[in-house]
Amino acid sequence: MEIPIKVTVNGEVYEHRVEPRMLLVTFLREVLGLTGTHVGCDTSSCGACTILMDGKAVKSCTLLAVQADGAELLTMEGLARNGELHPIQEGFWREHGLQCGFCTPGMIMAAYQLLEENASPDEKEIRRALEGNYCRCTGYHNIVKSVQYAAKKINR
Amino acid sequence: MYPAPFEYHRARSVDEALSLLSQYGEAAKLIAGGHSLLPMMKLRLATPAHVIDIRTIQGLQYIEDRGDYIAIGAGTPHAMIEQSELLRAKMPLLSQAAAVIGDPQIRNMGTIGGSLAHADPAADYPAAVLAAEAQLVATGESGERVIPVEEFFVDLFQTDLDEREILTEIRVPAISENTRCAYRKFPHPASRFAVVGCAAVVTMENNRCSDVRIAFTGVASTAFRDTGVEDALKAQPLTSQSIEKAAALAAENDELEIMEDHFATEDYRRHLAKVFARRTLNQIASAF
Numbered sequence: 001m002e003i004p005i006k007v008t009v010n011g012e013v014y015e016h017r018v019e020p021r022m023l024l025v026t027f028l029r030e031v032l033g034l035t036g037t038h039v040g041c042d043t044s045s046c047g048a049c050t051i052l053m054d055g056k057a058v059k060s061c062t063l064l065a066v067q068a069d070g071a072e073l074l075t076m077e078g079l080a081r082n083g084e085l086h087p088i089q090e091g092f093w094r095e096h097g098l099q100c101g102f103c104t105p106g107m108i109m110a111a112y113q114l115l116e117e118n119a120s121p122d123e124k125e126i127r128r129a130l131e132g133n134y135c136r137c138t139g140y141h142n143i144v145k146s147v148q149y150a151a152k153k154i155n156r
Numbered sequence: 157m158y159p160a161p162f163e164y165h166r167a168r169s170v171d172e173a174l175s176l177l178s179q180y181g182e183a184a185k186l187i188a189g190g191h192s193l194l195p196m197m198k199l200r201l202a203t204p205a206h207v208i209d210i211r212t213i214q215g216l217q218y219i220e221d222r223g224d225y226i227a228i229g230a231g232t233p234h235a236m237i238e239q240s241e242l243l244r245a246k247m248p249l250l251s252q253a254a255a256v257i258g259d260p261q262i263r264n265m266g267t268i269g270g271s272l273a274h275a276d277p278a279a280d281y282p283a284a285v286l287a288a289e290a291q292l293v294a295t296g297e298s299g300e301r302v303i304p305v306e307e308f309f310v311d312l313f314q315t316d317l318d319e320r321e322i323l324t325e326i327r328v329p330a331i332s333e334n335t336r337c338a339y340r341k342f343p344h345p346a347s348r349f350a351v352v353g354c355a356a357v358v359t360m361e362n363n364r365c366s367d368v369r370i371a372f373t374g375v376a377s378t379a380f381r382d383t384g385v386e387d388a389l390k391a392q393p394l395t396s397q398s399i400e401k402a403a404a405l406a407a408e409n410d411e412l413e414i415m416e417d418h419f420a421t422e423d424y425r426r427h428l429a430k431v432f433a434r435r436t437l438n439q440i441a442s443a444f
Contacts, residue, residue: 021159050261057260059262062190062194063190064164129260131260
């Protein structure tokens with residue numbers, strides 16, 4: 001039996017009926033067409049599907065869409081404002097924080113939660129906050145630099 | 157990966173969840189954070205016909221000081237336990253264990269009640285609640301039942317919970333001023349589960365150990381207290397020599413059936429238990 005859900009994604013309210021077994025990431029990508037959130041390992045290890053749910057970073061491959069009923073979600077698509085990149089996006093661009101780019105949306109959303117809670121993290125804190133996100137190009141060094149760039153820019 | 161089809165029920169109270177449980181019996185599974193159940197459902201290792209959401213119950217997420225003990229609502233996520241000032245001050249072991257579960261995203265969703273009721277042999281909390289001498293509150297249709305933690309873990313993924321009960325609260329005694337605790341683990345490099353995890357609580361009186369509690373996770377089919385190590389330290393001073401001697405006795409009980417998999421053999425796990433007993437106790441010694 002399909003279940004009605006109401007979610008706010010990037011400030012917009014959506015109402016849909018979904019099959020209970022539909023994963024939140026599938027709902028975002030295939031029902032709402034928001035393909036900025038990626039499916040990587042699909043087993044809650046790699047973090048490519050990371051989004052923010054009520055301000056907390058979560059792995060949307062390991063959540064049912066019905067569990068997000070009533071929640072406020074923030075995805076990659078909700079970061080830029082009026083055509084201007086969010087400081088974290090800008091950091092990844094400036095510091096070459098991506099190679100193939102597949103892990104990038106998840107990295108950016110995990111970094112988003114970190115910077116909300118800790119405006120000037122040190123390198124160790126950044127690496128710990130990104131522990132749930134894998135970059136198989138192994139470009140971690142520049143990812144850390146990208147987050148440091150964003151922290152500096154936000155604090156300016 | 158899609159789970160097999162199921163019917164979804166949103167419980168708004170513990171009573172409503174209990175009546176759904178009694179209605180659907182074995183065909184039902186409770187879901188809170190879903191970080192144990194959903195991965196199993198996606199792999200079709202679990203195919204419940206009914207999933208009862210208890211994350212929608214108000215009032216299962218709390219950490220409260222009740223004087224003698226700290227009460228933790230079963231629906232409390234790991235991140236809240238990790239960051240709780242109350243727990244850090246009065247029973248830091250729980251915060252220490254929560255801080256090394258999975259990764260930040262998992263700690264935002266996964267709950268202490270879900271982890272304990274799932275009883276994964278490699279989960280972090282079981283060792284911590286054993287060493288903390290916690291009490292677990294199960295709520296059923298006839299009311300609440302308090303389960304001492306040493307009776308809770310029955311076997312691999314099996315607990316003392318009845319299928320029509322819900323784990324609703326975890327009670328951990330506050331530690332005294334002359335008590336220190338620590339949790340150390342060897343995380344599996346891919347899954348971050350504990351290949352071996354050691355939790356310890358040590359109380360000192362007149363420079364000697366008056367109370368020692370050591371528990372392991374990851375080693376056997378359930379987490380367990382290691383009385384061999386505990387007894388070796390009782391009434392002894394906490395020095396690198398006494399720790400070395402006691403840690404050498406870890407996981408040596410003949411009745412233990414030590415797990416073995418492609419990552420760690422029985423011998424390697426036993427060896428790691430000794431190493432992590434030593435590291436955990438050394439960390440405690442340096443905290444006095």
